[in-house]
Amino acid sequence: MLSVSQKAALVSMIFLLVVIGFWEANSQPPKAQEALSEYELLMGGADQEARIPPPSAIAVKAWEELSDPFYDKGPNDKGIGIQLAYSISRVLSGYLLAAFIAIPIGFVIGMSPLMYRALNPYIQILRPISPLAWMPLALFIIKDSETSAIFVIFICSIWPMLINTAFGVASVRRDWINVARTHELSPLRTALTVILPAAAPTILTGMRISIGIAWLVIVAAEMLVGGTGIGYYVWNEWNNLDLTSVIFFDFNDRSGRHVVGPRTQ
Amino acid sequence: MTAHFLQVQDLTKRFSGKNQTPLTVFDKVSFNIDKGEFVCIIGHSGCGKSTIMNTLSGLDSPTSGGVIMDGKEVSGPSLDRGIVFQNYSLLPWLSALDNVRFGVKARWPSWSKAQIKQHSLDYLELVGLKGAENRKPAQLSGGMRQRVSIARAFATQPKLLLLDEPFGALDALTRGVIQDELVKICVKTHQTVFMITHDVDEAILLSDRILLMSNGPNAVIAESVTVDIPKPRQRGDIIKNPGYYTLRNHLVDFLVNRSASSHYKEQTRPLMSNPIKSQLSKEKSEPLAPRSCAVSEILPTGT
Ligand SMILES: Nc1ncnc2c1ncn2[C@@H]1O[C@H](COP(=O)(O)OP(=O)(O)O)[C@@H](O)[C@H]1O
Ligand SMILES: [Mg+2]
Numbered sequence: 001m002l003s004v005s006q007k008a009a010l011v012s013m014i015f016l017l018v019v020i021g022f023w024e025a026n027s028q029p030p031k032a033q034e035a036l037s038e039y040e041l042l043m044g045g046a047d048q049e050a051r052i053p054p055p056s057a058i059a060v061k062a063w064e065e066l067s068d069p070f071y072d073k074g075p076n077d078k079g080i081g082i083q084l085a086y087s088i089s090r091v092l093s094g095y096l097l098a099a100f101i102a103i104p105i106g107f108v109i110g111m112s113p114l115m116y117r118a119l120n121p122y123i124q125i126l127r128p129i130s131p132l133a134w135m136p137l138a139l140f141i142i143k144d145s146e147t148s149a150i151f152v153i154f155i156c157s158i159w160p161m162l163i164n165t166a167f168g169v170a171s172v173r174r175d176w177i178n179v180a181r182t183h184e185l186s187p188l189r190t191a192l193t194v195i196l197p198a199a200a201p202t203i204l205t206g207m208r209i210s211i212g213i214a215w216l217v218i219v220a221a222e223m224l225v226g227g228t229g230i231g232y233y234v235w236n237e238w239n240n241l242d243l244t245s246v247i248f249f250d251f252n253d254r255s256g257r258h259v260v261g262p263r264t265q
Numbered sequence: 266m267t268a269h270f271l272q273v274q275d276l277t278k279r280f281s282g283k284n285q286t287p288l289t290v291f292d293k294v295s296f297n298i299d300k301g302e303f304v305c306i307i308g309h310s311g312c313g314k315s316t317i318m319n320t321l322s323g324l325d326s327p328t329s330g331g332v333i334m335d336g337k338e339v340s341g342p343s344l345d346r347g348i349v350f351q352n353y354s355l356l357p358w359l360s361a362l363d364n365v366r367f368g369v370k371a372r373w374p375s376w377s378k379a380q381i382k383q384h385s386l387d388y389l390e391l392v393g394l395k396g397a398e399n400r401k402p403a404q405l406s407g408g409m410r411q412r413v414s415i416a417r418a419f420a421t422q423p424k425l426l427l428l429d430e431p432f433g434a435l436d437a438l439t440r441g442v443i444q445d446e447l448v449k450i451c452v453k454t455h456q457t458v459f460m461i462t463h464d465v466d467e468a469i470l471l472s473d474r475i476l477l478m479s480n481g482p483n484a485v486i487a488e489s490v491t492v493d494i495p496k497p498r499q500r501g502d503i504i505k506n507p508g509y510y511t512l513r514n515h516l517v518d519f520l521v522n523r524s525a526s527s528h529y530k531e532q533t534r535p536l537m538s539n540p541i542k543s544q545l546s547k548e549k550s551e552p553l554a555p556r557s558c559a560v561s562e563i564l565p566t567g568t
Contacts, residue, residue, distance in 0.1 A: 175352060175354040176354065176356060178324055178342075178350070178354065179350075179354050179356065179367075181324060181341075181342040182322060182342040182343075182344070182346070182347075182348050183344060183367065183368055183371035183372075184342065184343060184371060193367070197356070197358045198356075198358070200358075
């Protein structure tokens, strides 16, 4: 007998084969039924019609790209590894900056009802703004596309961390705070030895949500600012009408996301 | 005025919520505890026992009145008062040893790591938890958690130990084991203890004195009953003590019949009684009433 996970793997494989088979079968260039007219010959045949590339073509492209991920042939032609590295470094710098600011502020908001009430209106107003809506403003103020992309990552990943930290800290059980109080711990020690471990699961959830959003946003941001990164590359290949590359990069984007945030959904 | 170790004077606690009538939990409660004394407080659920304990510990402040311990007014929580909370309040991300170490480190910040660890291990061993020190609270049974909590409180060697229904959630067998351990520890260290319980037998086994609390709201300490059974006591032996049942009946009678009485409302000092002594002296010199207040006729003294 197969275990449940083995069966699941089997079913997954069957689904994959069916989908890929269907895709492959439906994206073959149509066989020319009659001899091509002179006009068609001139235009390069029916093959020229835009069509989603078949999986086999993508596999070939993937092999090509992955076998040499770090080549660098000028600003418009870099290996997938280099593009990915650019994106990851942007995501990480924006994200870490956000964490450094959001977690301490979240702590303060969570611990002090006064600060909660004072800062809550600003959070409620700023949070729903779409991250990409910050882009023009950032470009105008910062005047540097690289920093602007990082800023957009920063602004989109700050909210889940801020809100989760504040919520986690505010809902630490009264009993545990009382344990700290009866042991005469200073506020700083209470924060580090009791509140931080107690709120850690909620804070980590916020961090996970943030990195997921950051990775979603970086692709869009790079499409806008251009230059490097996988978002730019997808856009570039689209402009080159190279759908095979676009699809390859889309899959690659998933794997890239596994690199930065293994447990985002 | 004789200086008692702990003096509770005219303690009143009133909770006044935004849109509810203010609730006076207890009103002008006064009692004293001497050094080395083991005092239990018994009362019906909701009469305000935990609230009194929170006030004694300094976690909560009284509406009026005050608590003086060792000549100093209690104004906030202190390591001089160790607490075993009703729900253990262990930190779930720390192992049993680390929970105890948490207290020891707070008490003696200058100690070396090895010294802190050894001291913590000693106390875990004292409560019979040797070998379970690396387990997290979730991996311990209720009784073991309670023992960790007791070890944490004992290890800081507080001047006053406050126990809030520490055995309430335990099965009878475990409860017996830990009670015996508590007796042993108290005999060894002459610890001053203030303990909340709703178990009459437990109170008799452990205490030098039992405070009886009337029902809330506006609860008071109605009586202070001395337990005249020599210590150390054995669970099996105390029921053979001639005064045991008199005392037990007296307590149960209070809980069942008298705790709701409004007699107590004007009383400011607990009525002192010693059922065992009065019974024994009654047996010896029968018609003469040896004490002004016999057990069966409790009168309010304040008026
Ligand atoms: N924070 C609070 N706010 C309002 N009422 C409270 C609060 N804490 C306790 N009480 C009330 O005080 C009374 C005594 O509670 P408590 O001291 O927990 O009783 P117990 O004797 O069972 O330990 C109860 O009626 C309870 O509802
Ligand atoms: Mg209680």
